[in-house]
Amino acid sequence: MPAETLTLAKALNTGLRTALERDPKVLVMGEDVGKLGGVFRVTDGLQKDFGEDRVIDTPLGESAIIGTAIGLALRGYRPVCEIQFDGFVYPAYDQIVSQLAKMHYRSQGRLRMPIVVRIPFGGGIGAVEHHSESPEAYFAHTAGLKVVACSNPADAHWMIRQAIASDDPIVFLEPKRRYWEKAPVDPDAEPYPLFASRVLREGTDCTVVAYGPMVRTALDAATASANEGGRSLEVVDLRSLSPLDLGPVFASVRKTGRLVVVHEAPGNLGLGSEVAARVQEECFYSLESPVLRVGGFDTPYPPARLEEEYLPDLDRLLDAVDRTYAY
Amino acid sequence: MPAETLTLAKALNTGLRTALERDPKVLVMGEDVGKLGGVFRVTDGLQKDFGEDRVIDTPLGESAIIGTAIGLALRGYRPVCEIQFDGFVYPAYDQIVSQLAKMHYRSQGRLRMPIVVRIPFGGGIGAVEHHSESPEAYFAHTAGLKVVACSNPADAHWMIRQAIASDDPIVFLEPKRRYWEKAPVDPDAEPYPLFASRVLREGTDCTVVAYGPMVRTALDAATASANEGGRSLEVVDLRSLSPLDLGPVFASVRKTGRLVVVHEAPGNLGLGSEVAARVQEECFYSLESPVLRVGGFDTPYPPARLEEEYLPDLDRLLDAVDRTYAY
Amino acid sequence: MSVADPGPELIQLLTPEGERVDHPDYSLELTDGEYRDLYRDLVLVRRIDLEATALQRQGELGIWASLLGQEAAQIGSGRAMAPQDMAFPTYREHAVGYCKGVDPLKMLGLFRGVDQGSWDPRESNFHLYTIVIGAQCLHATGYAMGIQKDGKVGGDDGEAVIAYFGDGATSQGDVNEAFIWASVFEAPVVFFCQNNQYAISEPLERQTRVPLYRRAAGFGFPGVRVDGNDVLATLAVTRAALDRARQGEGPTLVEAYTYRMGAHTTSDDPTRYRIASEVEAWKLKDPIERVRSFLHKQQLVDEAFLAEVEAEADALAARLRAGCLAMPDPAPSAIFDHVYADGSPELDAQRESFARYLSRFEEAGTDAR
């Protein structure tokens, strides 16, 4: 297949399709994933082609979606569970943190949990409450889980395939407001490793670390800054939130001496805090200024008409870059 | 009443009793809290004295404990919910993060949630799986909740009373392995503010930040270090994990130039990361070495026979202090 | 028998053709004026719903969850409540809010994205919308336990609670836990399930193999299935259940058998998962038409009355529209309001620093990029 220009949602869809085609043990399950193809159409057409036995419209219960997926995995299946929106994963939290995350450890490696929990996450789509959450830290803090976030169509396609192929339970975060962004996807390319961060743009003045929906924002900020004759930003896409792959970040900070981490989730105990804690430890003598964090405020996600203010944007990001120069 | 020497568990018990006596709207509810008095006897005798209507043995369901407590709060009650062990709070996670934490915000301040969720937390008691967890970061990352942890009998008594009196939902963490430690409790003393950290021991060489069960460890380390003619440690008990009260920590670090944060929870995205991130931001020029974190490893809590190795202890703490001198 | 077949247990007092029928267990005596009022209610709430849908189409609301087809289930149960009774809605009970005296304009705020519920539940006894499926059933049960503790059951001043939820919601753990607690504590709560046959795209068969009302028996309390498109039957059945509750006889599950005539929300495309003929068949059971034909047959209304109701609906729609358009966006600082009752110094600091940040743009006379 040649590279095709796909939306991020469609790139996920083709990734899921490939996985279903290649491994009869792969299942897709969740609310409205079948006939409807999911509320974002990520699973569009899959039930039609793979049948109700493999693409399963489930009863309305997130705990049961994960709990039965665990049972299916024990029986040798590889379930890909869709949680309809970020804010609806919490009823399944117990099954995820107490069962899914611990089964391999508890069983001394005898029982594998090749389960992917797909979650459209983040804000920016003008939705009502519970549809714009960024719960990644709740999962990344949980040993036994792996957590990844894609930021663009090519990664979306490859990362979902790699996540399904992995024998560990993976929380797979999809930047819902980027579902409709397009880019070429080459399904035959050599994939980039799943659990690796990636420098997306080189720069010399300040490192910017982002993931998921904020990667686009970070790249835009870098472009804006460059166009305006401003600072040269190096942008790193974390991609894997747990485990973190900070080698490239350390290298970058040793070069630039400055770091801003950006995410939509509230700053308090967000991924930015972890990155800051590690970078100040590893790069203590390289830092010219403290690591700064730009995140959602430490409030519940506000009503949609306030989300533009709530969410970090290009300006708040560049403001933070400026502030690293004020030290 | 004169000061009495009480165990931490008994100090909580007298605090609950006082709250039940003074406010008829206060309720105690949970699994086995009535006739049995709770598996740690923290609610011992309360049902006998206040009746089944106010001290309620509930059906076995954590989601319902919190969910009905929310309804009771809407009706004007002030429920104190007991979660039997840290590892059993997750079935209630949705009610806690999506409902309890957000109700006041959602209602524009019209609906208050004066609910306390008591959780015995942490390890060190030789228990089986799910009985030794440290879930504080999961709650502290959640805007709308407040999270506190007591470390000694006097604080336990006062903090539970203050938490019950507060109009905000509070996750109240009790260091279960310190339940049996004794100290004088003066129920008439002027209480220290609930949401404030506290310097428990002054020192000059390195600041140590701890909370809950690790406070004892930190104090012991400071004593050991002093006795061995080693470094002089300043020990700060965080007490409030959200909001954080880091003023005293900043002041201490400006004095000592060094900081070690210790907790039982896994290090990745633990409270230590947040403290490190903030301290490097606030005290960038005062730090002589990076902030170091000593925590549980990033694994599930291991079988009991390994917990002594897993849990941070005096040696690992002092080792970290030493390492701050290696920079 | 398919679970989607209502079966003989369906309680009906008014047929789709507008015939008044008797039921051995449920009777209802209404004055002519009360019949007319119910008709007015039905027409007005349908108009509210249509106007809101139109506002969404025009970009004035972000999304709208339509109650089209469920007017009778909501008005019947809403009008069954005494003022002191408390309702816990999902996101679709606009007509119940209307019965509880909440200004429909306020119910638009959440869908417009300017707030997350702006009415005062303590005044209206209509709780805020709950979007997480099933969660409110536990709140309702706890609230009902509070009524008991307040001694407001069994006497003349008895109070009761209704928890609204959908057919899909019956699969959530929380809803089943609410059944258990309500039963064990004999809480004065009515579980009112609007079985509108779908949970977004999923038909009832994905949630149960047996009629939903039967779920209750296994938890130790009665369950009944009522024709949710029959406002009279819904009123009678819900009133009886509320009375039972307020008299201290514990919970009841009412399954209001109805149909979601529109899309799940304005974001949904139901043609992907259901066939037109099904919708057509349900049109014949329209909850308003049957009342209209009853009123006609009984000669309880004349053209003037119908026109008056239409005019009232027009005026209400116009007020809604104007009010919606005039709804101001909240100030950015509102992000920080009401996170905590007792405040938080950390958050105050964030609020201030954000204000400083914004004021820099204002000073510079620029907008955010």
Place this chain on the structure above:
Amino acid sequence: MSVADPGPELIQLLTPEGERVDHPDYSLELTDGEYRDLYRDLVLVRRIDLEATALQRQGELGIWASLLGQEAAQIGSGRAMAPQDMAFPTYREHAVGYCKGVDPLKMLGLFRGVDQGSWDPRESNFHLYTIVIGAQCLHATGYAMGIQKDGKVGGDDGEAVIAYFGDGATSQGDVNEAFIWASVFEAPVVFFCQNNQYAISEPLERQTRVPLYRRAAGFGFPGVRVDGNDVLATLAVTRAALDRARQGEGPTLVEAYTYRMGAHTTSDDPTRYRIASEVEAWKLKDPIERVRSFLHKQQLVDEAFLAEVEAEADALAARLRAGCLAMPDPAPSAIFDHVYADGSPELDAQRESFARYLSRFEEAGTDAR
């Protein structure tokens, strides 16, 4: 009727006095040898339990969850399983594990604190213990769905699953969700509830107002109540339910009506919440005594056989004790083993740095302080 009264619906094939009785729906034909085997099973698992309790008292186990009084419920259901059937236990099903061929010694590991389950569930078809109440019911249901997908229902090679849980567990959302899924998907799973009358200190009345087996009907599948102290009835009822499941007829709820004769666990003090006379009354229903008197009456056993079983029990207890004492503590590095199937570089780094840290003490010839 109190929920704690078993009622006439209790299925029994062997009375507490050791009389064989008939039941219209359940029959059981056993050979003499099979009767004797059941007796041996009961005696051996009680001995395992007593020895473990003793080991805990002596500090060799951190805690123990005793099955005392529930031997028949567990042996009856355990022996009802075919080898290919899969069991999902709580933390109390030691006798089921025994039936599935798991070495009882392995079941001590978790309670000693050296592991969290060290047998291979894929070999024994006995899943690891699940401590979080109710969670395993969903795992069992998912596993049963997998059996369906594998085409292992309805044919000669049919497989089925049992999910074990307690009376308290019926209040958990997960258990109710499992009922829904099993029903909707017609999964080959038997929900086996050991109603031992208590959830720690809380009596059955805190969980339900009606007998638990009735819960099933509302979810669309049969529920039965069997005398859980009657190994024959439990065997017959469970076997029938498993056969139903493996033939593709979907789930069954079996409520095994029994009693927890001991404390909840060795950490518990039941004198705080129940009276001695209740325990005494249940002693008369002892699951082993009734088999013994049946065997005696039928002259199926002689003293030599009984002595042989005793000797076997003694030997087993001795082996358990010796094995338990010899169980080594895991190496500290085991903390880091098996967190991930595919590993994690971060964790490898932590493992290494911890090893370096420990080796410093070793070099210094000191222990941790």
